[in-house]
Amino acid sequence: MSGRLSATVVQQCVVSLGDVRTRIDVSIKRRFLADQDRVYPGLECPVPNDDTVELLSSVIDLYGLTREVLLLEIPSYPRLEGATVPDSGGSNSGQDQDQTDGHPFAVLSEFRERMAK
Template sequence: MPQHDAPRPTAETRLRVSALRQSGETPFLLEPDAQARADLAAGLDIEAVKKLRFEGRIVPRGRNAWELTAKLGATVVQSCIVTLEPVTTRIDAPIIRRYVPASQLAEPEEGSEIEVPEDDSLEPLGEVIDLQTLMHEELALALPAYPRKEGVALDDAQFAADGVAPMTDDDVRPFAGLAALKEKMEKGDGES
């Protein structure tokens, strides 16, 4: 019995929909080089993207629809929001996108409120599936918003000029003083 080899993953960053396999899968694997990772880090305003791998497949779903399933793996370095020291984070994120004709996506009526669709994996099908853009978007979404070095806590921030005692949180609570005054008056100590 002849053995069929699985198709080799493509490293192309933009796949023409007309060139995708109509039966079976179209595998892909993107592993950007050091310069591309440095450019991406600069675009994301982070210190570094040490490793980046985007691997998956695109399979047909009916006549005019495609499903992309992939795994995004990355090691990134960001600045700690407290100490500004480098923080290394490992990201492993599953990705699912369903590309369907734009006519199958609900268009909001003019002047109506726009609701977020329940299925956020739906994308309009164009002539090209841009894997590089998808990889960049998903990495940006997966980045920690407030990276912190392990064991570092965000203390109360205190800002004041030299020689001036900084205000505390209690100083900016105006009703705390009223509660104390009310309590003092109820005890009878508040007679004028």
């Protein structure tokens, strides 16, 4: 089976929450093979490691197949062009940020010192 999936997806930008439009245009190719155990019992012939091969059943689920292809093509983290993460303006901005980048718990020692006072 072969076909073409075309869709326009609108998602929220992970940074600015603005609308991100993504155009998806992909070809779909699948080969349906009979279950080899039922057709040839005892034959040990592995199914090739090919993502276009599907086992043939009594019904071919075209909706499920196109849904799977669409979900795999949609960007996981859509981002508007030019969108940047705003500076939090907290105590760890600027030069202090360099000291805590590799140490996620470095801020806790500062917090502990404040609590001791």
